[in-house]
Structures are given as C-alpha cells and as structure tokens.
Amino acid sequence: MNSSILTIGHLARQTGTKVETIRFYEKNGLLPEPSRTEGNYRAYEPDHLNRLSFIRRARDLGFSLDQIRALLTLSDNRGQSCAAVDAIASEHRAEVEKKITDLMALKAELDRMIDQCECGIVDDCRIIETLSPK
Amino acid sequence: MNSSILTIGHLARQTGTKVETIRFYEKNGLLPEPSRTEGNYRAYEPDHLNRLSFIRRARDLGFSLDQIRALLTLSDNRGQSCAAVDAIASEHRAEVEKKITDLMALKAELDRMIDQCECGIVDDCRIIETLSPK
DNA sequence: TTATGACCCTATAGCGTATACAGGGTCATG
DNA sequence: CATGACCCTGTATACGCTATAGGGTCATAA
Incomplete structure (x- = not known):
C-alpha cells in the first residue's frame, strides 16, 4: 500500500475533525469521494487532506458550507478573477x-x-x- | 361562546407568532394544551395569551426554550426567591x-x-x- | 341553500451543521 | 485465533422553527 494513503481516522486526527463530520462533508459534496481499499475503507490522498484543512479553516472563520463550496470551486480555477472570492x-x-x-x-x-x-x-x-x- | 375565548389565529396575530410556532410551543411543553371547541379548534383563554407573550419576549432576548421553560416555572411560584431567575x-x-x-x-x-x-x-x-x- | 374562502386540524419533512448510536465488518497485534 | 482498535452504513437526535399535504370547520354572500 502507498504510504501517502490515509484512513479517515488519520484525516480526522490531522485536522481536528470528527470522523462522522468528514463523512458528512463527503455526503454534502464538500469533500470528493475517495477511492476504497479492498476492505471498503476510504483511502484518502494528500489532496483530500488539503481540501479538508481548507474547509476547517473556513469553518473556523464562520463561513457557511455553501460559501465554502463556492470558495473551493473558485480556488480550483486559479486563473480567474478573485473578485468573487472577495465578494463572499x-x-x-x-x-x-x-x-x-x-x-x-x-x-x-x-x-x-x-x-x-x-x-x-x-x-x-x-x-x-x-x-x-x- | 365566551367572548374572551381566542382561536390560534387570534393568538398568532396578537403576539406576532406564526400559528405553526404556537402549536410547536404546545408540543414542546411551553404552552399548556387549551381546551377544544366542538369542531376540535383550540380554544385559548387570556392566560394563554399572557404566557405566549412572555415566551416571545424572552425569545426576543435570546433565551433558549429550555431557559424559558425554567423561567415560566419560576414565575409561576411567585413567593420563591428570584435568585434562580437572576442565575438564568x-x-x-x-x-x-x-x-x-x-x-x-x-x-x-x-x-x-x-x-x-x-x-x-x-x-x-x-x-x-x-x-x-x- | 349552497358555494366560497378563510380558517383550523394532524402528521410529516425540511433547514444547517453536525453528533451519536446500533449493528455489523476489517485489520493489526499478542 | 482472540482481542481491541478501527472502519462501514443507516438512522436518530439536537435547536427553533417553517412548510407542505391532505383534509375538516365555519362564517359570509349570492
């Protein structure tokens, strides 16, 4: 197994998030569905960790999940104007x-x-x- | 019919509360169940209006429903110390x-x-x- | 008298942001 | 191979309402 693959528990500990909350973010389209191991465990990659960290920071700053969804989409299109980010x-x-x-x-x-x-x-x-x- | 009997709509208009919210307060033990008319309409008395006004004022001040329940109980025992009120x-x-x-x-x-x-x-x-x- | 429309009833689901639990499966360690 | 840590899904709960569906009641007007 790839050493950079993370279980949901690792992600939870590294971001101070509860495991259930991570699954909740996935169900609500904030965190993309990771691939699965043979035993049907979620197998996260470093990108997932970055994305979850982003979400947690934004939550700490009080942004709503809707706002965070929008911010994530914007930050994925790095060439666009950041006026929309500023507006949010x-x-x-x-x-x-x-x-x-x-x-x-x-x-x-x-x-x-x-x-x-x-x-x-x-x-x-x-x-x-x-x-x-x- | 007694002229001081009020329908849920009267109570709603007089307190600026939605009808559904009044039923919600009843279901959650903040407002006592009123008697019913022949047609199964809730028949409120002036006391209900007072109690609902109290609840709305307290809500406007941001008290939780639990806190309001406690405040209502305290205000029903008018001889007791008001230290508990002050504490809430x-x-x-x-x-x-x-x-x-x-x-x-x-x-x-x-x-x-x-x-x-x-x-x-x-x-x-x-x-x-x-x-x-x- | 009947038809309209305003009002009432119950029961249920939804909002946002998680958290908790039941009932089970998987995996590493001793 | 047994234990316990971890994972899975699905469902229920919290707060304080609000909304909807599907029906019943009542007062007024033609």
Whole structure:
C-alpha cells in the first residue's frame, strides 16, 4: 500500500475533525469521494487532506458550507478573477458585523434587566416583570 | 361562546407568532394544551395569551426554550426567591458576552484577510491563500 | 341553500451543521 | 485465533422553527 494513503481516522486526527463530520462533508459534496481499499475503507490522498484543512479553516472563520463550496470551486480555477472570492468574504464579514451589532443591543437590554434585580422574591422580580406582558 | 375565548389565529396575530410556532410551543411543553371547541379548534383563554407573550419576549432576548421553560416555572411560584431567575438571566448574558467577544475576534481576522486582497486573479488571492494549508 | 374562502386540524419533512448510536465488518497485534 | 482498535452504513437526535399535504370547520354572500 502507498504510504501517502490515509484512513479517515488519520484525516480526522490531522485536522481536528470528527470522523462522522468528514463523512458528512463527503455526503454534502464538500469533500470528493475517495477511492476504497479492498476492505471498503476510504483511502484518502494528500489532496483530500488539503481540501479538508481548507474547509476547517473556513469553518473556523464562520463561513457557511455553501460559501465554502463556492470558495473551493473558485480556488480550483486559479486563473480567474478573485473578485468573487472577495465578494463572499465581504458578505460574510457584513453578516458578522450585523451579528455583533445585534448582540450588543441585546446585551444592553439584558444588562438593564439584570441590574434592576434585587434578588428578593419572584413576585417582585424585575426580570420576570420585564418579560411579563403589561 | 365566551367572548374572551381566542382561536390560534387570534393568538398568532396578537403576539406576532406564526400559528405553526404556537402549536410547536404546545408540543414542546411551553404552552399548556387549551381546551377544544366542538369542531376540535383550540380554544385559548387570556392566560394563554399572557404566557405566549412572555415566551416571545424572552425569545426576543435570546433565551433558549429550555431557559424559558425554567423561567415560566419560576414565575409561576411567585413567593420563591428570584435568585434562580437572576442565575438564568446572568448565565444567558455571559453567553451573549462570549459570543460578542468571539465574533469580534473573528471580524478582526476577516478584516485582516480581506484587506490584503488586491483582487487580481485567484492564484494570487490572499483570501484563498489564508484559507489554504501551508 | 349552497358555494366560497378563510380558517383550523394532524402528521410529516425540511433547514444547517453536525453528533451519536446500533449493528455489523476489517485489520493489526499478542 | 482472540482481542481491541478501527472502519462501514443507516438512522436518530439536537435547536427553533417553517412548510407542505391532505383534509375538516365555519362564517359570509349570492
């Protein structure tokens, strides 16, 4: 057997991914189906490892699987303009910015609510009161 | 028929909730099962409306359904200490704070990545390069 | 009176991103 | 040749809904 051939477990350990997640990526078209050994084990090649590393990095940066699929396709066509790549990344950044803004507004509301609580009995609780209809 | 009896559609309109969501809350033990009319329609009383409003407010503040279930139970025992209420709210606030911190770190990384992009061809793209394994 | 259309019912499947488990097969090591 | 680590497929679960199919009920208008 070729020494550069990897089992799914190797791929998992080398990328910090669970085995089930790798199979999930395959089923969802992010990772190409590898060839199989005689015993029907998946036999990965270095390219698979690179691709999975790419996916994991992009996931760590919060890209969706759809976005990653698009990024992978783009990175496979290395002569094309990278404007499309920039568009995906910028769109994602805008989503992240929006989430931050929303969560900061939320936190401000929670702060207001919690700071009012004097921790007596529920009947006087400002938190419950804030949540209850007028 | 009692004029204070409400159909599921009334409840939906008055709380800005979809009908399916109300049935979902019932199935998941957040909203008690109402009695039924002869035609098997759900017949809600004002208490249901109050409870649903509470749930929606709490959802708007990002509480999980589990947390809301707990908050509802606490608010039904109005003589008890509200320390438990405070604990749930504080725990949630801490989660929100962590999310904000994480997202801000993420945004900083995205900023770095995107700012490097000179939008030439993919082969030179710093975004793809950042994502690719060394 | 009947026909229309708005509303309601149940049951089931789907979204996204995995994770877990059951029930089995394969492989290297002692 | 037995053990245990690893692999396989298929299915179920998590969260918080949303959507759809296929039907029943009810109020209003002609």
